[in-house]
Amino acid sequence: MARCSVCGAPAVAYIRYQKRYMCRDHYLEFVESKVERAILRHRLVRRGQRVLAAVSGGKDSSTLLAVLSRLSGKLGFELVALYIHLGIYDYSEKSREASLRLARQLNVPLIVFDLKEVLGAGIPELARASKRPPCSVCGMVKRYVINAAAVELAADAVALGHNADDIAVYNLKSFLNQDLEAISKLGVRTESIPGVAVGRIRPLYYVYEKESFLYSLLAGLPFLHEECPFVDRRQMEVELKETVNQLEDKRPGLKLQMVSKLAKRVEDYPKPGGSIGRCPSCGLLSSGGECSFCRVTRRALGRPMGPVVREWFRRRAEELGLGASRRSSLS
Amino acid sequence: MARCSVCGAPAVAYIRYQKRYMCRDHYLEFVESKVERAILRHRLVRRGQRVLAAVSGGKDSSTLLAVLSRLSGKLGFELVALYIHLGIYDYSEKSREASLRLARQLNVPLIVFDLKEVLGAGIPELARASKRPPCSVCGMVKRYVINAAAVELAADAVALGHNADDIAVYNLKSFLNQDLEAISKLGVRTESIPGVAVGRIRPLYYVYEKESFLYSLLAGLPFLHEECPFVDRRQMEVELKETVNQLEDKRPGLKLQMVSKLAKRVEDYPKPGGSIGRCPSCGLLSSGGECSFCRVTRRALGRPMGPVVREWFRRRAEELGLGASRRSSLS
Numbered sequence: 281m282a283r284c285s286v287c288g289a290p291a292v293a294y295i296r297y298q299k300r301y302m303c304r305d306h307y308l309e310f311v312e313s314k315v316e317r318a319i320l321r322h323r324l325v326r327r328g329q330r331v332l333a334a335v336s337g338g339k340d341s342s343t344l345l346a347v348l349s350r351l352s353g354k355l356g357f358e359l360v361a362l363y364i365h366l367g368i369y370d371y372s373e374k375s376r377e378a379s380l381r382l383a384r385q386l387n388v389p390l391i392v393f394d395l396k397e398v399l400g401a402g403i404p405e406l407a408r409a410s411k412r413p414p415c416s417v418c419g420m421v422k423r424y425v426i427n428a429a430a431v432e433l434a435a436d437a438v439a440l441g442h443n444a445d446d447i448a449v450y451n452l453k454s455f456l457n458q459d460l461e462a463i464s465k466l467g468v469r470t471e472s473i474p475g476v477a478v479g480r481i482r483p484l485y486y487v488y489e490k491e492s493f494l495y496s497l498l499a500g501l502p503f504l505h506e507e508c509p510f511v512d513r514r515q516m517e518v519e520l521k522e523t524v525n526q527l528e529d530k531r532p533g534l535k536l537q538m539v540s541k542l543a544k545r546v547e548d549y550p551k552p553g554g555s556i557g558r559c560p561s562c563g564l565l566s567s568g569g570e571c572s573f574c575r576v577t578r579r580a581l582g583r584p585m586g587p588v589v590r591e592w593f594r595r596r597a598e599e600l601g602l603g604a605s606r607r608s609s610l611s
Numbered sequence: 612m613a614r615c616s617v618c619g620a621p622a623v624a625y626i627r628y629q630k631r632y633m634c635r636d637h638y639l640e641f642v643e644s645k646v647e648r649a650i651l652r653h654r655l656v657r658r659g660q661r662v663l664a665a666v667s668g669g670k671d672s673s674t675l676l677a678v679l680s681r682l683s684g685k686l687g688f689e690l691v692a693l694y695i696h697l698g699i700y701d702y703s704e705k706s707r708e709a710s711l712r713l714a715r716q717l718n719v720p721l722i723v724f725d726l727k728e729v730l731g732a733g734i735p736e737l738a739r740a741s742k743r744p745p746c747s748v749c750g751m752v753k754r755y756v757i758n759a760a761a762v763e764l765a766a767d768a769v770a771l772g773h774n775a776d777d778i779a780v781y782n783l784k785s786f787l788n789q790d791l792e793a794i795s796k797l798g799v800r801t802e803s804i805p806g807v808a809v810g811r812i813r814p815l816y817y818v819y820e821k822e823s824f825l826y827s828l829l830a831g832l833p834f835l836h837e838e839c840p841f842v843d844r845r846q847m848e849v850e851l852k853e854t855v856n857q858l859e860d861k862r863p864g865l866k867l868q869m870v871s872k873l874a875k876r877v878e879d880y881p882k883p884g885g886s887i888g889r890c891p892s893c894g895l896l897s898s899g900g901e902c903s904f905c906r907v908t909r910r911a912l913g914r915p916m917g918p919v920v921r922e923w924f925r926r927r928a929e930e931l932g933l934g935a936s937r938r939s940s941l942s
Binding site: 460526 | 783786787788789791850854857858861862865868872873875876879880881
């Protein structure tokens with residue numbers, strides 16, 4: 281029987297690219313210290329800051345929240361979680377359940393934003409009304425809602441659950457399209473733009489997908505195994521995931537090298553053009569004119585819903601004693 | 612039996628990404644017109660210019676020379692071929708034979724530069740004496756000799772036989788290493804630096820490797836099927852070639868898209884640092900101090916051999932009535 285390379289206890293994990301076996305406890309520590317090193321190396325969060333972690337009920341964001349909640353004491357930051365109920369039938373119900381159980385178990389405050397309740401429409405309805413593919417609408421809506429929440433909650437950073445495999449695959453896809461501007465967004469962090477956008481951080485940047493999966497299993501985290509019913513199994517990402525896995529198979533550690541090298545060079549890629557401005561309807565980030573969220577909701581629902589979303593989070597923040605006004609008076 | 616999509620004659624080729632069948636004649640025309648369009652689109656060669664085509668005896672440079680010789684009349688440029696005998700045992704003997712037969716068949720003037728004869732050492736000896744891997748020494752030596760020849764022969768461009776697969780694989784390899792400066796060199800052309808370096812052009816940029824292979828077969832070109840004995844089958848390029856082929860298999864035309872997109876974005880990659888200067892020993896391109904060729908030959912053979920190479924080509928050019936001095940007096 282294989283034994284932990286650290287303590288000699290029975291091993292439950294093998295890290296191929298390090299040729300190390302690990303017991304449960306040392307495995308959890310291995311993932312946590314990876315995340316901690318990423319936070320310190322890239323200064324993702326500083327003492328006294330507030331981090332809003334976006335959770336979906338899936339394995340990656342569950343690992344994200346669990347590791348961040350473990351580190352929040354040691355590194356001295358405040359953690360709040362956000363779950364967005366997208367109104368995607370049974371899938372959304374189950375993922376809300378998982379998120380609620382996770383937050384309860386970790387004792388992290390969780391805000392549940394229900395798209396259908398606040399806007400009167402979920403992703404399927406918005407996609408239909410705007411005649412856009414659901415995955416594209418969903419990505420845009422999530423980005424907007426998360427940013428609006430972070431602004432109203434006076435968060436210093438939004439933590440996203442992208443793991444190393446996600447980054448490697450997006451990177452390869454953007455490379456094949458020679459979309460250098462898309463690659464320029466794949467760093468470990470993006471900067472905040474005061475009052476308009478909160479910077480995003482990716483603490484799981486160096487954590488493999490299967491490492492994240494095993495972490496959530498071994499840490500006993502509640503998470504949803506199901507995939508979103510809209511996921512298209514033929515899509516480019518799925519093929520490229522296979523490609524990256526084949527490369528990793530021949531050269532263990534390749535994904536880690538990919539993301540490590542990318543992190544070092546991401547600033548050298550050309551950034552998207554377009555000015556950084558404020559949406560005239562909601563006041564948040566826009567690259568010119570009304571932001572996509574206000575535009576799409578105006579077309580689908582008759583009026584731009586950015587202000588409604590912001591107002592919802594403003595009230596929620598006040599109720600929780602987390603508001604922007606309260607915070608600035610404290611600091 | 613499949614028939615040519617153009618004329619209905621029996622087909623010998625199927626272009627999967629275009630879903631077209633072709634007879635021998637229309638296939639040759641297909642490849643030639645691909646090259647012609649690349650030349651015109653990227654202004655690789657202009658009327659009255661002189662092109663030095665580097666040939667190795669392999670399929671790609673044979674296709675290159677044959678297509679360029681067909682187009683030279685129509686587009687009004689002058690064509691000279693260069694073969695470098697690298698002193699790699701039997702392989703070099705055979706590839707010289709193939710190159711000589713090719714040039715004779717196409718009626719293109721060919722200059723044969725024999726490394727061992729001029730320097731007293733071939734690639735194996737230079738590699739041993741300089742303690743560098745043969746493939747690295749060989750690449751450096753070929754780049755130097757080709758450039759020296761082009762300068763002395765007053766060529767306006769050096770034509771290289773890199774096909775779309777080569778470009779796609781180099782590109783993927785450089786991407787995985789995040790070597791953005793290497794990617795910046797993978798365009799369809801590089802510019803000349805007067806007196807110091809002659810720009811390189813890649814007329815086969817949009818031609819698949821198997822298209823080049825089939826062209827050389829159907830056009831009845833002499834070429835060597837063997838590979839260089841130094842080729843390392845485990846090397847990264849070979850794996851990545853497989854990767855690119857798998858992607859192409861699922862998405863016919865992917866390689867063509869890769870190189871087409873790269874050609875459009877190559878200027879947006881950061882260029883290598885270091886100044887553009889002259890080697891103090893030979894006067895040709897150097898990124899600071901003595902050029903690699905003069906440095907390596909100094910160490911291996913006791914003196915920098917750049918000047919010897921230049922002098923050899925200067926004489927050869929005069930004998931052939933192709934010299935720089937003669938040309939500038941004509942123009």
